[in-house]
Amino acid sequence: FAPLLQKLIAVFGWMGAMSRETGLPCTYAALQSIAKEMPLDEQIAAMRAENDNGANIVAQIALRGNGIIMAWRGTVHPFRFRPSWVRIMDLPWAEQKAHLLDPAFKAQLLSEENDYSEVPEDIMGLIMVVGGGWAMQYEMDADFDYEPGPDASIAARAAAAGVDPADYAYDLLCRDDATGFAYLPILNYADGNLDFLESLQRSDDTVNSLSDGGAHCGTICDAASPTFMLQHWVRDRRRGGRIALEHAVKRQCRDTALLYGMEDRGLLEAGYLADLNIIDMDRLKLGKPWLAFDLPAGGKRLLQKADGYVATIKSGQVTFRDGVMQGPTPGGVVRGPQRVDL
Numbered sequence: 368f369a370p371l372l373q374k375l376i377a378v379f380g381w382m383g384a385m386s387r388e389t390g391l392p393c394t395y396a397a398l399q400s401i402a403k404e405m406p407l408d409e410q411i412a413a414m415r416a417e418n419d420n421g422a423n424i425v426a427q428i429a430l431r432g433n434g435i436i437m438a439w440r441g442t443v444h445p446f447r448f449r450p451s452w453v454r455i456m457d458l459p460w461a462e463q464k465a466h467l468l469d470p471a472f473k474a475q476l477l478s479e480e481n482d483y484s485e486v487p488e489d490i491m492g493l494i495m496v497v498g499g500g501w502a503m504q505y506e507m508d509a510d511f512d513y514e515p516g517p518d519a520s521i522a523a524r525a526a527a528a529g530v531d532p533a534d535y536a537y538d539l540l541c542r543d544d545a546t547g548f549a550y551l552p553i554l555n556y557a558d559g560n561l562d563f564l565e566s567l568q569r570s571d572d573t574v575n576s577l578s579d580g581g582a583h584c585g586t587i588c589d590a591a592s593p594t595f596m597l598q599h600w601v602r603d604r605r606r607g608g609r610i611a612l613e614h615a616v617k618r619q620c621r622d623t624a625l626l627y628g629m630e631d632r633g634l635l636e637a638g639y640l641a642d643l644n645i646i647d648m649d650r651l652k653l654g655k656p657w658l659a660f661d662l663p664a665g666g667k668r669l670l671q672k673a674d675g676y677v678a679t680i681k682s683g684q685v686t687f688r689d690g691v692m693q694g695p696t697p698g699g700v701v702r703g704p705q706r707v708d709l
Contacts, residue, residue: 375405376413382424383417392626396577397426398433398554399563407563418572425626427576428567430596431513432552435497435586436669437504439467439545440658442585445536448483448498451476464545477533493553500551501525501532506539507548509655513599514561514606521549548656562607568600568618569610574626575618588656588669593619598651598673612648628704638707641683644676651675 382393397414399407414424437444440460446452455466466472481498483491496503501522505515517523525535540547555561567573575596577589596619600610610618624633632640656671672690679687684695 379413379417383420383422386422386424392423392425394425394427397428399557400554401557426573428564428573429555429577430564430575430592430600432556433554434550434552436588436656437549437551438658439540443497444540445498446476448481449476449479450482451479467541467545473537477537503551505550507550560606565608574622584668588671591653591671591673594653594673598653602648631705631707641680643680645678647675647677
């Protein structure tokens, strides 16, 4: 990894030089990876060394494991490389489902080995985890905790049920009329917990963010991250420390606005945009993800709703009430930095 590591260190030098020359912040995705080409603590250290030299680099941190939500109709699932699945993968869903719910088909598929012959070498490790890393895959039940412990893994639950993990995973995906989900965090979960994010959330050189711009909308569903921050990190977290509500609001609102030059929002002050969410913290809850097929040519995307949003207000107008659109659309395209007019 030495040549790659040198390139990664050079990237921070380039970001630092760009930031110093332009006077603008640079951001990057700071993720914990099991591949460990450059461990997260070394990324943060390299960033801070540049900032000590006059740069303004800000690390975008995700607040939960970044991974794959797997389902029969998703982009990938644990049985994607079994020959029986390959034979039906291009059939209409109704025919696929009929096969999947047929005990004979299940028995045949589970008797097969994964065929990785067409998998590129550089992603073989990841694909093998997808196809059988049962200790790293988790059952997404009704009250799923995105910081699952070892006892929530498919391997552990299969052992408790006295069945083979592949058998358990197959039945899991077949639940609710074959719409079950399994969760495989491939980034930000190398330690099996989120403890490493506690200090980063209290740092001025990080921002709660991270997005791939919809590039993997059939495998991940991270648009719910602001709700997750409030539900998990502020209210419900059981496996470590939490953060204060006022700190979470600052992180999500003012800190994000300032990073991207939107100085006219993020505060409740005279002269600022009246953009508000009114939230019932006692009712706040992420729902189960689901797959919608509403993109061009029937393309799929994962969606996830949340309860507890009493009202969403944009520029003083109520746009949503209890999750229902109210009609007004006062928003517009934002072009460049925005200054507050006091």
